[in-house]
Amino acid sequence: MIAVNDPSPRGAARGPRLRPVDASHAATPSALTHLLISGAAGDSCGMSLDSGIIATSAPPAAPRDSRLRPFQRVGPYRLLARLGRGAQGEVWKAVRGDARSHVVALKILNQGLSIHPRRLAQFRREAERGARLAGPSLLQVVDAGEADGCFYMAMPYVEAATLHDVIHERRVRRMGEPALPVHPLVAMADAPYYVEAARALARAARALDHVHVHRVAHRDVKPANILLERRRPFGVYLCDLGLGRDLDLATSEQMRDGAGTPMYMSPERLLKAPADEVLSDVYSMGVTLFETLTLGRLFETIRDVPPPALASLLARARPRRPRAVDPSLPDCFEAVILKATARDPDARFRSAAELASALERALPEARRELGLVGPPPRPRFLTPRPHRSPADVRAEVR
Template sequence: MNGESGFNFGRVALEFGYITPEQLEHALEVQRERAAESGAAPKLGEVLVELGYMTRSQVIEVVRHQAGHGGRPVIENYEILGKVGVGAMGAVYKARQISLNRIVALKILPPSLAEDENYIARFLREAKLAAKLSHENIIYVIDVGESHGVYYYAMEFVEGRTLKEIVDENGPLPEKEIVRVALQVAKALDHAYSYGIVHRDVKPANVMITKEGTVKLCDFGLACHLGITTGTTKTVIAGTPNYIAPEQIRDDEVDIRADIYALGGTMFYMATAQPPFTGGTNALVMTKHLFERPRSPRSLAPSISRYLDAIILKCLRKDPNERFQTPGELIRALERVATRRYSSRAVRPVLRRYRRRR
């Protein structure tokens, strides 16, 4: 932020009533001292936040006002073309990456998360790790960082619809399509598993179906957390916890089996057009994830096979040790459904184990 833009920033912050003239003068003095020491002046907004005079969300509001973009964020090296969606984890924009002249999807974290230093540290760490993933069933990460106090996450731009949108509009999917979609999501998880990465937020809204029919899992590195206190630990989960594994609710150590649980819930949703558990509050839904046995999908969707029903229920077991242990195990089971390479003898042991351990 150069001297002129810094002056304008301070003027707008004063107009908004965020700071006093004395606070602005102090921040400008600190900014000048830092510039003399290092040869580069820090952004005035960053100095004001560091001094405790402004919050990050206030800085964002000032920057947006300066830009005159009607509330659109200002991200260096990106031209915002329009908003394509909004969710608990922030707004998603169609944007052009100026340096490479390519279209991307740009997710902007909301100010409420941007002010959480612990979340931001994990977000940056995990998003950079997720950028290593390269698989046809994963929406790949292009860039992650911060610009003018705004944290962003640039991804491959995909023309298509989410699985949630498709099911909400058309109702339950036929078994063949359930298996096709689940197989591709499982393959995405298997690739992530090979890198030791856990998604933590597999759900229909994070599964994209492209115009060509390819399934893509998105939001790796954006795993989110719902306000629940367990002992001395507070976990924050954005959105409705319809697909969250019991161990995530307990704030236990989470591994790939939590994603397998969530994929089981997503398959349940594809088969029935509803999540495994519903309730009037997030707390009630989480309680059911912890203690209540899920219904058989076949009780709501009699057209699905007993074998697919058993696969879904195995994914949804409370104890991670009783689920499929890796995405590869789940892939092999789903492939048997896809090719009808199973018999009633293969179904019965799975059902017996589920009934015995419920």
């Protein structure tokens, strides 16, 4: 049995030889723990909760020692510190060659998964998709390959926290307990937090629209897959296309595979019904916006529900109004959330760009309602510079 607790108050023939880090060398957990390893916040093969997998086929255990260690070489990279480990593999801070200026986040596929053709093909598709989707607020895959049976992909390394961590620590702070300073947003007063968080989600929605324009559905939009830079004015990155689908290639059966994180999935996807994947992503961004601004969940607490029944229950559950969870939330933000999370897909914003525009239009009104004065900070849209061309990466991961 499982419980979803409402936290409102608070094809290679041979697998790679990976070597996980010793406990004494473990790096402090970072945003990339959630961001790059799908299994850290939901496995790509089954429906999942934030705490991990609830329905998936477990790969066979690795038959031999598979530890990665600091300073070990993986292809052209030298490992520095492990950032996270999950169901799909490990993520390391690494440098290319001996050049300290080429610091990357290196995702390495789990040894047990690389012997499964389906999982290996998915890893390669994720790398290829990430290589061609370059744009503001997206972490592009800048390198990918295989070395001695070790499959990897590299992305720019960003000093950031996930939105998931920010929300969690603000819940802790609201309970009156000491919160970890994972990001400046954690300690911010409520009024500026509403505005800064809404501005960040508008940028994430712009990035999602860029993905859609390139005919890719994200299919796993949630706080754990949004990165916030720790330096003002908080660069924002939408991450992890591990569950993504190419809209022009995927079959209708593939689109209804049920993979994702249930608490953020649209009703039509939860029921595995025919769905407009763009509008489903808009819904997921709306749920993320709800949780970010209210620190609560869209639905009341759901307890003791067996996994097979969870999707159907969530699909039919009555969502809460944002101001019922947080009465201090500005009205203009509630209106945006309600439209983005409409049960009827036709009642939602028609694109992620429309959602972003609605949030941007609401910002001045929210500032007036909250009594904030002075000019807002200038937005910063960053595209980390790759050290290899996307064309080279696409050719290598095929």
